[in-house]
Amino acid sequence: MLYALKIATRYLTANKAQTALLITGVAVGVFIFIFMSALIGGLAEFILSRTVGDLSHITIEAEDSDPAVLIAPEGHVLAITERGRTRTATVAEAETLLPLIEAVAGVRAVSPQITGAGFLTRGAQVSQVSVTGVEPGRESAILDLDGYMVEGSARLGSGLIVLGSDLADDLGLSPGQTVRLQSSDGVTALLTLTGVFETGNGAMDGTRAFVSLPVARTLFAMPQGVTQIEIKLNDLNAADATALRIRALTGLEAVPWTDGAEQLMEALNAQAQTGYFLKSFALVTIVIGVASALMLSTYRRRPEIGIMRAMGAGRNFIIFVFVAQGALIGLMGGLTGAGLGYLALLPFPSRDAFQPGTLPMDITQGSYGLAVMLTVMGAVLASILPARAASRVDPVTAIGQ
């Protein structure tokens, strides 16, 4: 079949302009395929990192204990404690569970937290604040606090607090200065500002404060346990499966970020579908282009096919000559398109540096190999019909022309 390959190559090189045009056409299709892959992938990445990047991927929240019911011996319900009034529910066994959760495959970081509300007071200024107590050393486990610091450091400890930039501005605070924090449980503490962060998210920058877990224990009168455990995964798409595994392992209500994010997921899905549609379109165009070009070539070369058949070339040989042409066109067009696609994506910022307002093209999601493979497969498929037609050329009428 090496010889059939030689013939196929010669047929392609014999008409260089036409072959170049054909390969260019295929390359454009592949280019579109790769561009779409990078755009759809990058867009999804961008949207997810914007919306979910700073969130916990899986959250274990303390369950409210069942309402305690006081029942008289005769069966009358005497009293039910109302639920949710004060949050006393805790994840009590957090300490023992942490190593277990950390060992689950795909878990990148685990952060036990105590959250609550309070007021910050400095002079006459009072601001509402939502307080998160995190373990010192795990400040950046979920939200990349270190990365968002604009002043001071994210290091938490006894008597220290980190605030969002808007909050710090409102209170006119800068690192080193002190502020009074009164928790919803009525506990007051005097804390020193060690750092200011700015995430770009208004709600966060305007209302969030971070303290160390021990400080939060005092503030919210919670000597043991935590109110929630936040978990960050290596792959946020694995949240559903990993949440199930953690649930099975710990018996705790582990909630993946996708719960309640149905709209986002739907939007991303629709976007991916659009991408598939456009990519299929590009492939179909390639297939039709290659098929029609080869069909034409089959027709033009009928006399030659007749001669080859007369000289003892079998039907399979002829089929191979034309399928090989399709494969070569697909391969060369695919590689050219993939190369051009890669080059075209190079100037775009990497996925960690996406800027709002520019196309979030992700060069790593170009699906280059897939594009080339599908193109070769498509081109081979496209060449089957012309190849079969060629193999059925009647040598007598072909030579008699």
Added chain:
Amino acid sequence: MSALLEVRDLFKTYGSGETATRVLRGLSLRLEAGEMAALLGPSGAGKSTLLTILGTLMKPTSGSYEMLGVDMISADDRALTDFRNAHIGFVFQFHNLLPDFTALENVIFPVAVREGRETPAARARSRDLLVRMGLADRIDFPTASLSGGQKQRVAVARALMNGPELVLADEPTGNLDRASAMQVMDLIGEINRKEGTTFLISTHDEKIAASCRRQIEVGDGMVTG
């Protein structure tokens, strides 16, 4: 001499019904090994039709055909393809060569297609054949750049490449001038004498026919002389 091939009672009808053309009507013919025969007859007599049937490129409507002891009528496409490759060479009037290939690449084709590649031995043989055809200085020329007479000589070289027992030539000199035509015929005659290859050559040219040892006349769908 022993029989190379024998056809009996060949009938060939093109089309059917009103437009049916009955070209061959009970044609019988026997060719001995080593013959050099001219096929004559008026235009439309069925010379080309007979040559295509003998070349196994087409089956007759009815009749028997045996070559080298093999029944050509019942053989399938694959068997006939291999048989042609090994035992029959062709020279046509037009559309003879692969235009995108050199003279050598054209001549080597029958062996290369069988072996799956161009072997050094095959290269040497096709070179030899081209030299014998007086084309030593055209071996690596693309065939598109050759003259009509040169093209036909390349075609003859290719027909001989596999050392076939039979070469069928349909008006091989039809569009050549007299000098080129006689040059091609001389080469054919030389191969026939030296190697005993059987030639059957259709022609309208009395001089060409006269240069063959046997003349076969076709008329009314039969051999008339």
